[in-house]
Amino acid sequence: MWTMNKIQQTFTVLAVLFSLMHGSLRAQESLSLDEAIQIGLENNYDIQLSKQNVAITEIENSIGNAGFLPEIAADGNYNRSQENTTLSFADGTDVNRDGAISSNLNVGVGLNWYIFDGTKMFVSKNKFEALEKAAKYDLQANINNSIADIINTYYQITAEQKTLSLYKEQLKVSEERLKLSKAREASGAGSKLEILQAEVDLSADRSALFEQEITLNSLKKRLNRLLGRETFTDFVVTGSITLGSELSEEDLKQKLEENPNLKAYEQNISIAVLEKKETFADRMPKIAVSGRYAYNEAESEAGFVRNNQTDGINYGATISIPIFNGFQLKRNEQINKIQIEQSQTAYEQEKASLEEAFLNQYYAYSKYLELLKMEQMNVKTAEKNLEFALENYELGGLSAIDLREIQLSTLAAQERLLAVQFTIKSTETELLRLTNQLIEGK
Known part of the structure; x- marks a missing residue:
């Protein structure tokens, strides 16, 4: 009769035998040079680090990073206050308000764009392209070095x-x-x-x-x-x-x-x-153009103006000429x-x-x-x-x-x-x- 203990022992022996057979099979694994090179190209640590450096330079090589594109930002704020107010008018009347509430809302979108910076943006773009090429040459060098080692x-x-x-x-x-x-x-x-x-x-x-x-x-x-x-x-x-x-x-x-x-x-x-x-x-x-759209709304329970609302755009241009900056x-x-x-x-x-x-x-x-x-x-x-x-x-x-x-x-x-x-x-x-x-x- 097979007891539970004997069954467990049998499974244990089979597991050990399987493990030994698996290890024996692994020990017989053959590796050709082409396979070694392929594995190295995919997994070698130096090659992976160089590929990551290339990826960084590819991201940096953009017209935005070179300065071609404008900067656009939105902003806003909201303030609310509660105050006791006393107003005295010229005709002798007085107004007293306890807990008068006032609020102020400001939102806007602004743009700033350098349309001329002495051609620096074009030069910077060329520099980023050169940095990307240099990183790719470094990658190729690391590939050659790693493959030679392999x-x-x-x-x-x-x-x-x-x-x-x-x-x-x-x-x-x-x-x-x-x-x-x-x-x-x-x-x-x-x-x-x-x-x-x-x-x-x-x-x-x-x-x-x-x-x-x-x-x-x-x-x-x-x-x-x-x-x-x-x-x-x-x-x-x-x-x-x-x-x-x-x-x-x-x-x-x-x-x-x-x-x-x-x-x-x-x-x-x-x-x-x-x-x-x-x-x-x-x-x-350097020449820059700028523009801004703004919206403002103010409310007050005390005062001459109970509600004030304005909105509109403003725009302009700026030129800056370097004269002296300490050499x-x-x-x-x-x-x-x-x-x-x-x-x-x-x-x-x-x-x-x-x-x-x-x-x-x-x-x-x-x-x-x-x-x-x-x-x-x-x-x-x-x-x-x-x-x-x-x-x-x-x-x-x-x-x-x-x-x-x-x-x-x-x-x-x-x-x-x-x-x-x-x-x-x-x-x-x-x-x-x-x-x-x-x-x-x-």
Whole structure:
């Protein structure tokens, strides 16, 4: 008979099993580079902040903010009072009123509109457009930087995943070596010392494997942060480090001017020039028109007039001409001039830094491409050497120390090849980032 307690226990066990199965499925989640980039574009924190900055500049870039539109305001007030009143007239009569009530109502709508402000409103509108462009260049720069981080981290995980596989293969070789050492010792061809040394080396390989798993886990957490998702999300990257077709230095140089950081600095020059024009516009006369409609109603229980009601409009124009304000305009113009020079200097500095980074990256890129061929040949040779070494060790023609040295030499060659492949991919990514073609050339 099934008791209630047994049923509850059964459901608990099933729930735990389901949870474990779900976790296992999540652990097997695969993540392609395209998927990682798409998630990053949607969720990356730096990109989101830059998008919000662009949204602010789009709101600020309006004719109203530039000063083209009039100001219209409505106002009104109502007052009521209760007073004791005594009136004495010339004919000798008196009027006494206790608690006489009087009230006054005023409402109105006014308009004030600058129809000429020395063309400052036109200059301000152009400045807001330049600020919006600068914000969009900053957004593009942040997108490029974030995507470059995602690509580099993704391929670093790919390399470390491959390294983990190499360490596992290394572990298998060490386990096989231990078996052979025991077999040699049993047949009298080996010694206990060989077995102990094989066990020490096997333990070292296991330790390296654990450390590699820690490194890989840390990189996955970093990628999750760059993607703007929960850091504990587990996944497996797919594919391998794929190198694109060789990049042309001349083609890249032609697109260096499209770097969004450089474009943003260029916009800063335009903004500084427009701010100087705004200051000059402050020297010009300003003409404003104004108008107001007003309604007034007054009532009094005591006095000569019991009710008074008026309404109507008034309008006019105002011109103001700046004459002297303590040389403030002159100081502003001097500051604007320096700010323009600063913007131009910053632009030239950024351009020089960009060219330096480009030349260094391309030189490294071309050299590592040459090194790649060499390391590929080294790995093939090292793997063949290890295969022969294992056969010779089994036959007794090679010592345990020599076998370990060949084993480590093969692993080192494989790791160097992975490092070269990752470095090429990293420099390739940086070159595409510098020339603003990262997304299309990932």
